[in-house]
Amino acid sequence: MYPKLFKKQWLFLLLLLLGVTTPGFADDPFKMGLVTPEDLKMTTYAPDTSAAAVVLYDMGESSFMFTSGVQLQFKRIMRIKILKKSGLNEADIVIPFYKKGDGNKEEVLNVKGFTYNWENGAMVKMKLEEKAIFEEKQDANWHLKKLTMPGVRVGSVIELTYTIKSDFLQFLREWEFQRPIPVKWSEYRVGMVPFYEYKQVLHGFHPFHIKDAKVERKTAALVQNRQAHIVNVEERGTISMQVVQYRWVMKDVPAMAEEPYLPNMRDYMAKLEFELSKVQYPDEQPIYTSGDWESFTKELLKDESFGKQLDNTTFLAKTAHELVAGKDDTLSKVKAVVTHVKEHMRWDGKHRIYAENLRKSYDRRTGSSSEVNLLLTAMLREAGIRAMPMLVSTRQHGKPLTSSPMISKFDYVISYVSVGGINYLLDATEASLPFGMLPFRCLNDQGWVVQQPAGKWVPLMGLEKNLQVVSGQLKIKATGEVSGILSESYQGVPAVSARSAVKEKGEETYLKEFANAGTDWIRAAVKLSNLDNLQKPFGKEYELNRAGEDQPVDLLYVSPMLTHAQGENPFKLTTRQYPIDFAAPVDETYFFTYQLPEGYVPETLPAPAILTLPRNAAKFTYVVQAQNGQLQITSKLNINKTFFTPEEYGNLREFFSRIVAKHAEKVVLKKKS
Structure with a gap:
């Protein structure tokens, strides 16, 4: 380079x-054998x-x-x-x-x-x-x-x-x-x-x-x-x-x-x-020698293990033409090619930049991140679409160095396509990834598009929103038993994580582990939705039950967030020297409605809370209200800013401490005399 x-x-x-x-x-300083008895007895x-x-x-x-x-x-x-x-x-x-x-x-x-x-x-x-x-x-x-x-x-x-x-x-x-x-x-x-x-x-x-x-x-x-x-x-x-x-x-x-x-x-x-x-x-x-991104890009495009791999890919031409035949718009063609590569290739789990032989990888249907996504780039080109390889430093590899070109600061390749003025960052290594979304490991600042004359930096953010919505209709009995139906819906990173877990464990094992909610709660009749339909939210629906006492009691103590409370603060240290990187925005919403047992009224309800961080970096809203014999709980957490400096750590730590405290508050129901 x-x-x-x-x-x-x-x-x-x-x-x-x-x-x-x-x-x-x-x-x-390189003399061997200077180990002492004190060293060994330590x-x-x-x-x-x-x-x-x-x-x-x-x-x-x-x-x-x-x-x-x-x-x-x-x-x-x-x-x-x-x-x-x-x-x-x-x-x-x-x-x-x-x-x-x-x-x-x-x-x-x-x-x-x-x-x-x-x-x-x-x-x-x-x-x-x-x-x-x-x-x-x-x-x-x-x-x-x-x-x-x-x-x-x-x-x-x-x-x-x-x-x-x-x-x-x-x-x-x-x-x-x-x-x-x-x-x-x-x-x-x-x-x-x-x-x-x-x-x-x-x-x-x-x-x-x-x-x-x-x-x-x-x-x-x-x-x-x-x-x-x-x-x-x-x-x-x-x-x-x-x-x-x-x-x-x-x-x-x-x-x-x-x-x-x-x-x-x-x-x-x-x-x-x-x-x-x-x-x-x-x-x-x-x-x-430093700071010359144009030379860096030219050298990469001439490299036998990178750019030259894209020069002789006619073996993909027939398949590429068949995939896009009859499709009028460019985006449909791109999606067809991405789907094919995801179905045809199996990622071997290795993070790589260079590839040895794309044809051999395609024929054996397996390869590293570079081979899978350089094949994707090549097939898009054979289909008549202007696609570029894009260098990425994954989260485990570290932040990319944007000031000077150093190939060692990258460890992964994806594909970059621009259609109708929208940039699409494409990765074909995982079957669970919706179109236009990057895996969590790639959400790490910026990536370098390798294109003439000098390439460019592009933010590593996918198109998919990251949402988690949980709702439930439940009933409380006079014995303290709680039962009902809950539904969970996930989009973006949470959906990919859930789908990947199902694929990795197998659906039967996943459902069995999910049903085991702990000693207090039992999940049953679990149903999954949109497991393979990646463009729709991934869903779970199930029955939730917690046993009560043998006889009715005068006071009932209810944990309104069920199994979804923020149980502990992830930020335990008093001070922190390092930044906090959430990688993607957080949007979590919970709606629970409880039918109260006849003859019981709320004696104690958690006070409503609205917490915000400066410049709307994060917001938490919590409301518990009772009316018409029902208890309604709304909890909403938004983290809009994904990167916090060490100086902001104190506020963020206190923010989560208050969420934990609020979610721990119980509703007290009293039997009317």
Whole structure:
């Protein structure tokens, strides 16, 4: 995704620097075997006694190599203490690396590991065997080194080191100081040479313990072969450069805990990213490499695993023409193609950008998100519709980086079509998706439409409204028994979630689980509607019953929201450092009508409530009223704003606290004397 940076006359100087890497710091931070008896005897981590494991030491260093062209070298060593059974998964290590079809690649080298245990008063060390290291191809370009450390149990310390050599100077390794488990010491060092300039982007809130930079001058030998008439002359010389040695350290970094409505905590954890912004060799004009979306788009469209996949799709032509035959309007044609791809293809659950062979995927009727939706894009084009692939970063992958083009910031592909001035964002991976709606995982800010000349950003919002309506007609008996008929109706994201659950579990299992409403309530005679009619609301209708006492009682206590009360506040922390992302607007409405038992009147009714957040970001309305022997309950929640900042957290937390309190209030019915 970057211009060719190294086909320069100056390159021969770099190629002749014999065995030179940029200098590192004097001490050796990569020495293995520094595990102590105290590390092994540790049973809890004092700053966080709930921790299942703790990173004792994590050290990385990136440097430039000039022994074979220009390469990046990344070295790492880490030590992790296992404290609880739930921390044993830290022994499963995955190292991603990148390869391209043009021969440029990354290599994972010198993988070494040991597991240390304390046995019979002594330290016992077990070596990671090479046969326990496996390589897996993730997609056309990404590969994984996978390993499991040997002999790991509660109390173990694992130690691992490896090196990655990379031909991709634009991918200077990022560094995560924070993890889902606490970190005692995390350190990253980079030796920057004067020819390449990188932007540094810091995320998170944890402060640096050390942040340092020092300049060192390095003089390296070079050899140049020059032809003088018929004589080959070898000339020796030196090249001198200043290297900036950066060092960043964080210590006692807390675990990055999961919080509700935070789609990807990695967006906010303490980490340092780098983006190549300029290349300038001696006596050369600078090449600026960041912010060029036009070049990014052109490179993608020329990529054999992306844009080129759409150039030879005539194998889809016959089917595409049959699908749209006899249809006059463009939207009907689009819907026919989308329906076919959804029915023909099965998504394998993998998030991908690149595809290896669309014809093979179509023939075997299965593929990743890229293969399914690039096939959709190709078939739309064969049907005469102008469709474009669109890059997306799913919620679990993190927010897309809109400031600069980086392919690693995307992990998913959908299809983009504009008909009659309306943009349609199309995904054929899920049978339960109504036309024009995106799955919840894709509702993540914006997506990049890959089209000439330079593409564009488009908000990731579908056309479908997100609605949930529950209504009920119920009867209360003098014994306190409550029974009646409830109906639930869902549109948008709630409907997709419900339909997907039915498909995943099977209708029989789903109905059986739904009928089990708990110890107090019983659901029976459950009926589903519009399970396969995706353009209509998904519905459930059922009988609901709660047993009462054996004899009539003088006072009846009724929970008017039945099984639908907001039982707890999702926002439990007093303060929060991270934003709240609902992804889609919330529209929940509940209407319940109760027939009161004869001879009973309300003694206590919950007071009506109207709660609003500033600028109508959210609104809650709750009304309970009694008239003509009936009790009527209306509860309505609207969250119109999908993204709240940490500064707005306090108001949002209080808003939900009041909803919980209001839904918990009971109606008291008293028998007339």
